[in-house]
Amino acid sequence: MSLEFTGRDKLIASLDAAVADGRGDDRAVTDALRKTLCRMIRDQDVALPDCVLEPIADHYARRELYTSPEHGYSVIAMTWGPGQGTKIHDHSGMWCVEGVWNGRLEITQYELAERDQERYRFVAAGTIEAGTGSAGSLIPPHEYHTIRNPSGQSVAVSLHVYQRTMVCCGVFSPDGEDPQWQSRGERMLGTDQVAGG
Numbered sequence: 001m002s003l004e005f006t007g008r009d010k011l012i013a014s015l016d017a018a019v020a021d022g023r024g025d026d027r028a029v030t031d032a033l034r035k036t037l038c039r040m041i042r043d044q045d046v047a048l049p050d051c052v053l054e055p056i057a058d059h060y061a062r063r064e065l066y067t068s069p070e071h072g073y074s075v076i077a078m079t080w081g082p083g084q085g086t087k088i089h090d091h092s093g094m095w096c097v098e099g100v101w102n103g104r105l106e107i108t109q110y111e112l113a114e115r116d117q118e119r120y121r122f123v124a125a126g127t128i129e130a131g132t133g134s135a136g137s138l139i140p141p142h143e144y145h146t147i148r149n150p151s152g153q154s155v156a157v158s159l160h161v162y163q164r165t166m167v168c169c170g171v172f173s174p175d176g177e178d179p180q181w182q183s184r185g186e187r188m189l190g191t192d193q194v195a196g197g
Ligand SMILES: [Fe+2]
Pocket: 089, 090, 091, 145, 147
């Protein structure tokens, strides 16, 4: 599906050009996309649809803006109400580039320190607070992270470009008594309604 908004064609042409520039090399593609996203967030010609400014009370919202028929990448806008965030999760082995469109987000990366059959132990590998106009990328195996809107008042909006449509991902939850160990559950990822769609 695809959603109309101001500057949509310019945004898609820019993302297409970045993906083509990378010639299939994950690092080159994500570098090019990261620079492009930073530019697009500041571009006055591009405005995301109003619906992505609306948070949803009980979960952060995921709204699909576009899927590339040519390159296969998927563009999702996420809306984070005050304090909303994720557990530690992965991206099912896909690369992803994420940019902050509005507000601020706190992103903590984790490295897998140990795996004992179905139990995982992570160590935090750094937290950044990313402001409007910044973007970062995740390339497997360095894909474990949490995202949270640290504000008690403001809504944050981020734009995520995934390698392919992500239908499910791994979400980690404390396993048993020892909080250091987590187990992986598959979460099916839905998208929330967009205005008129
Ligand atoms: Fe993520």
